[in-house]
Amino acid sequence: DIQMTQSPASLSASLEEIVTITCQASQDISNWLAWYQQKPGKSPQLLIYGATSLADGVPSRFSGSRSGTQYSLTITRLQVEDIGIYYCQQASSGPWTFGGGTKLELK
Amino acid sequence: EVQLQESGPGLVKPSQSLSLTCSVTGYSITSNYWGWIRKFPGNKMEWMGYISYSDSTDYNPFLKSRISIIRDTSKNQFFLQLNSVTTEDTATYYCARYYSSYFDYWGQGVMVTVSS
Numbered sequence: 001d002i003q004m005t006q007s008p009a010s011l012s013a014s015l016e017e018i019v020t021i022t023c024q025a026s027q028d029i030s031n032w033l034a035w036y037q038q039k040p041g042k043s044p045q046l047l048i049y050g051a052t053s054l055a056d057g058v059p060s061r062f063s064g065s066r067s068g069t070q071y072s073l074t075i076t077r078l079q080v081e082d083i084g085i086y087y088c089q090q091a092s093s094g095p096w097t098f099g100g101g102t103k104l105e106l107k
Numbered sequence: 108e109v110q111l112q113e114s115g116p117g118l119v120k121p122s123q124s125l126s127l128t129c130s131v132t133g134y135s136i137t138s139n140y141w142g143w144i145r146k147f148p149g150n151k152m153e154w155m156g157y158i159s160y161s162d163s164t165d166y167n168p169f170l171k172s173r174i175s176i177i178r179d180t181s182k183n184q185f186f187l188q189l190n191s192v193t194t195e196d197t198a199t200y201y202c203a204r205y206y207s208s209y210f211d212y213w214g215q216g217v218m219v220t221v222s223s
Protein backbone atom coordinates (compact mmCIF):
# COMPACT_ATOMS: atom_id res chain seq x y z
CA ASP A 1 0.00 0.00 0.00
CA ILE A 2 1.11 3.57 -0.62
CA GLN A 3 1.69 5.40 2.64
CA MET A 4 0.84 9.09 2.92
CA THR A 5 2.69 10.91 5.70
CA GLN A 6 0.97 14.19 6.44
CA SER A 7 2.42 17.04 8.49
CA PRO A 8 1.96 18.81 10.72
CA ALA A 9 -0.66 16.91 12.72
CA SER A 10 -1.93 20.19 14.12
CA LEU A 11 -1.40 23.81 13.26
CA SER A 12 -2.37 27.07 14.89
CA ALA A 13 -2.36 30.14 12.65
CA SER A 14 -3.61 33.74 12.62
CA LEU A 15 -6.15 35.27 10.28
CA GLU A 16 -4.67 36.37 6.95
CA GLU A 17 -1.62 34.17 7.55
CA ILE A 18 -0.25 31.81 4.88
CA VAL A 19 -0.63 28.16 5.87
CA THR A 20 1.07 25.16 4.27
CA ILE A 21 0.31 21.48 4.86
CA THR A 22 2.36 18.72 3.29
CA CYS A 23 1.93 15.06 2.37
CA GLN A 24 4.83 12.79 1.60
CA ALA A 25 4.00 9.79 -0.55
CA SER A 26 5.95 6.56 -0.03
CA GLN A 27 6.33 6.21 -3.80
CA ASP A 28 5.61 8.07 -7.00
CA ILE A 29 1.90 8.89 -7.32
CA SER A 30 2.26 11.07 -10.42
CA ASN A 31 -0.05 13.90 -9.26
CA TRP A 32 -2.85 11.48 -8.33
CA LEU A 33 -3.55 13.37 -5.14
CA ALA A 34 -6.52 15.10 -3.60
CA TRP A 35 -6.98 17.41 -0.64
CA TYR A 36 -10.13 17.46 1.47
CA GLN A 37 -11.38 19.86 4.11
CA GLN A 38 -13.58 18.68 6.93
CA LYS A 39 -15.22 21.42 8.94
CA PRO A 40 -16.46 20.62 12.46
CA GLY A 41 -19.63 18.50 12.33
CA LYS A 42 -19.55 18.24 8.54
CA SER A 43 -18.49 15.64 6.01
CA PRO A 44 -15.23 16.05 4.06
CA GLN A 45 -15.28 18.31 1.02
CA LEU A 46 -13.05 17.93 -2.03
CA LEU A 47 -10.78 20.96 -2.34
CA ILE A 48 -8.11 19.97 -4.86
CA TYR A 49 -7.66 17.03 -7.20
CA GLY A 50 -4.89 16.06 -9.57
CA ALA A 51 -2.54 17.73 -7.07
CA THR A 52 -3.20 21.23 -8.40
CA SER A 53 -6.76 21.52 -9.80
CA LEU A 54 -9.29 23.41 -7.72
CA ALA A 55 -12.65 21.69 -7.25
CA ASP A 56 -15.81 23.60 -8.17
CA GLY A 57 -16.65 26.44 -5.81
CA VAL A 58 -13.38 26.33 -3.87
CA PRO A 59 -11.91 29.79 -3.16
CA SER A 60 -8.78 30.73 -5.05
CA ARG A 61 -6.84 31.21 -1.79
CA PHE A 62 -6.43 27.42 -1.80
CA SER A 63 -3.72 25.96 -4.02
CA GLY A 64 -1.84 22.71 -4.45
CA SER A 65 1.69 21.97 -5.55
CA ARG A 66 4.14 19.14 -5.93
CA SER A 67 7.85 18.61 -5.49
CA GLY A 68 8.86 15.06 -6.27
CA THR A 69 6.83 12.81 -4.00
CA GLN A 70 5.94 15.66 -1.63
CA TYR A 71 2.64 17.43 -2.13
CA SER A 72 1.55 20.65 -0.49
CA LEU A 73 -1.68 22.48 0.19
CA THR A 74 -1.33 26.23 0.71
CA ILE A 75 -3.95 28.58 2.06
CA THR A 76 -3.12 32.22 1.48
CA ARG A 77 -4.82 34.77 3.77
CA LEU A 78 -6.37 32.30 6.25
CA GLN A 79 -10.06 32.95 6.98
CA VAL A 80 -12.23 31.89 9.93
CA GLU A 81 -14.20 29.50 7.71
CA ASP A 82 -11.00 27.59 6.87
CA ILE A 83 -10.81 26.05 10.32
CA GLY A 84 -11.11 22.27 10.32
CA ILE A 85 -9.21 19.11 9.51
CA TYR A 86 -7.41 18.67 6.20
CA TYR A 87 -6.61 15.33 4.58
CA CYS A 88 -4.63 14.28 1.56
CA GLN A 89 -5.60 11.16 -0.40
CA GLN A 90 -3.63 9.31 -3.04
CA ALA A 91 -5.52 7.94 -6.03
CA SER A 92 -2.58 6.43 -7.88
CA SER A 93 -3.18 2.81 -6.95
CA GLY A 94 -5.46 0.84 -4.71
CA PRO A 95 -6.15 0.69 -1.92
CA TRP A 96 -6.68 4.45 -1.90
CA THR A 97 -5.03 5.82 1.22
CA PHE A 98 -5.30 9.00 3.24
CA GLY A 99 -2.86 11.06 5.21
CA GLY A 100 -3.33 11.22 8.96
CA GLY A 101 -4.95 14.64 8.85
CA THR A 102 -3.96 18.16 9.92
CA LYS A 103 -6.11 19.97 12.45
CA LEU A 104 -6.05 23.68 11.66
CA GLU A 105 -7.00 26.09 14.40
CA LEU A 106 -7.01 29.84 14.83
CA LYS A 107 -4.34 31.37 17.01
CA GLU B 108 -27.77 18.35 -7.03
CA VAL B 109 -26.16 15.07 -6.00
CA GLN B 110 -27.00 14.09 -2.43
CA LEU B 111 -26.06 11.02 -0.44
CA GLN B 112 -27.54 9.93 2.86
CA GLU B 113 -26.33 7.09 5.07
CA SER B 114 -28.65 5.20 7.36
CA GLY B 115 -28.35 2.27 9.70
CA PRO B 116 -28.00 1.26 13.33
CA GLY B 117 -25.74 3.32 15.51
CA LEU B 118 -24.89 0.42 17.81
CA VAL B 119 -23.74 -3.07 16.83
CA LYS B 120 -22.64 -5.89 19.11
CA PRO B 121 -19.23 -7.49 18.68
CA SER B 122 -19.16 -10.47 16.29
CA GLN B 123 -22.35 -9.31 14.58
CA SER B 124 -22.70 -7.70 11.15
CA LEU B 125 -22.83 -4.00 10.45
CA SER B 126 -25.25 -3.04 7.67
CA LEU B 127 -25.57 0.46 6.25
CA THR B 128 -27.57 1.97 3.40
CA CYS B 129 -26.57 4.88 1.20
CA SER B 130 -29.49 6.56 -0.54
CA VAL B 131 -28.57 8.70 -3.53
CA THR B 132 -30.67 11.46 -5.06
CA GLY B 133 -29.95 13.71 -8.01
CA TYR B 134 -27.76 11.18 -9.82
CA SER B 135 -28.08 7.58 -10.94
CA ILE B 136 -25.84 4.98 -9.33
CA THR B 137 -25.73 3.26 -12.73
CA SER B 138 -23.14 5.91 -13.57
CA ASN B 139 -19.79 6.45 -11.85
CA TYR B 140 -18.41 4.55 -8.88
CA TRP B 141 -19.75 4.66 -5.34
CA GLY B 142 -17.75 4.00 -2.24
CA TRP B 143 -17.57 3.68 1.52
CA ILE B 144 -14.99 5.43 3.66
CA ARG B 145 -14.75 5.44 7.44
CA LYS B 146 -13.17 7.80 9.95
CA PHE B 147 -11.97 6.40 13.23
CA PRO B 148 -11.84 8.21 16.56
CA GLY B 149 -8.53 10.05 16.38
CA ASN B 150 -9.20 11.11 12.77
CA LYS B 151 -7.67 8.29 10.73
CA MET B 152 -9.55 7.81 7.45
CA GLU B 153 -9.82 4.47 5.66
CA TRP B 154 -11.17 3.64 2.20
CA MET B 155 -13.28 0.50 2.48
CA GLY B 156 -14.40 -0.29 -1.04
CA TYR B 157 -16.57 0.65 -3.98
CA ILE B 158 -19.22 -0.59 -6.36
CA SER B 159 -19.13 0.51 -9.97
CA TYR B 160 -21.75 1.55 -12.51
CA SER B 161 -21.43 -1.98 -13.95
CA ASP B 162 -21.89 -3.65 -10.54
CA SER B 163 -18.24 -4.64 -10.16
CA THR B 164 -16.67 -4.19 -6.75
CA ASP B 165 -13.27 -3.62 -5.23
CA TYR B 166 -12.40 -3.79 -1.57
CA ASN B 167 -9.60 -2.76 0.70
CA PRO B 168 -7.53 -5.95 1.11
CA PHE B 169 -7.45 -5.32 4.85
CA LEU B 170 -11.23 -5.86 4.91
CA LYS B 171 -11.65 -8.22 2.00
CA SER B 172 -12.76 -11.26 3.99
CA ARG B 173 -15.43 -9.31 5.90
CA ILE B 174 -16.87 -6.73 3.52
CA SER B 175 -19.56 -6.74 0.89
CA ILE B 176 -21.01 -3.86 -1.14
CA ILE B 177 -24.15 -4.37 -3.20
CA ARG B 178 -26.74 -2.10 -4.79
CA ASP B 179 -30.40 -1.75 -5.65
CA THR B 180 -30.68 0.33 -8.79
CA SER B 181 -34.49 0.46 -8.57
CA LYS B 182 -34.15 2.41 -5.32
CA ASN B 183 -30.89 4.16 -6.27
CA GLN B 184 -29.25 2.80 -3.14
CA PHE B 185 -26.09 0.91 -2.33
CA PHE B 186 -25.25 -0.99 0.80
CA LEU B 187 -22.36 -1.89 3.04
CA GLN B 188 -22.13 -5.07 5.03
CA LEU B 189 -19.21 -5.66 7.36
CA ASN B 190 -19.14 -9.01 9.12
CA SER B 191 -17.66 -10.12 12.44
CA VAL B 192 -17.23 -6.61 13.78
CA THR B 193 -15.04 -5.76 16.75
CA THR B 194 -14.60 -2.61 18.78
CA GLU B 195 -11.92 -1.65 16.23
CA ASP B 196 -14.74 -1.04 13.72
CA THR B 197 -16.17 1.80 15.78
CA ALA B 198 -16.10 4.75 13.41
CA THR B 199 -18.11 7.27 11.43
CA TYR B 200 -19.05 5.71 8.10
CA TYR B 201 -19.41 7.80 4.97
CA CYS B 202 -20.69 6.94 1.53
CA ALA B 203 -19.33 8.95 -1.37
CA ARG B 204 -19.32 9.28 -5.14
CA TYR B 205 -16.13 8.80 -7.08
CA TYR B 206 -15.05 11.33 -9.66
CA SER B 207 -11.93 10.13 -11.46
CA SER B 208 -10.67 8.31 -8.34
CA TYR B 209 -11.52 11.19 -6.02
CA PHE B 210 -14.53 11.56 -3.76
CA ASP B 211 -16.51 14.59 -4.87
CA TYR B 212 -19.82 14.10 -3.05
CA TRP B 213 -20.13 12.71 0.47
CA GLY B 214 -22.97 11.79 2.75
CA GLN B 215 -23.20 13.40 6.16
CA GLY B 216 -21.88 10.27 7.84
CA VAL B 217 -23.31 7.85 10.38
CA MET B 218 -21.55 7.07 13.64
CA VAL B 219 -21.42 3.37 14.46
CA THR B 220 -20.31 2.09 17.83
CA VAL B 221 -19.42 -1.56 18.35
CA SER B 222 -20.10 -2.47 21.94
CA SER B 223 -21.81 -5.15 23.95
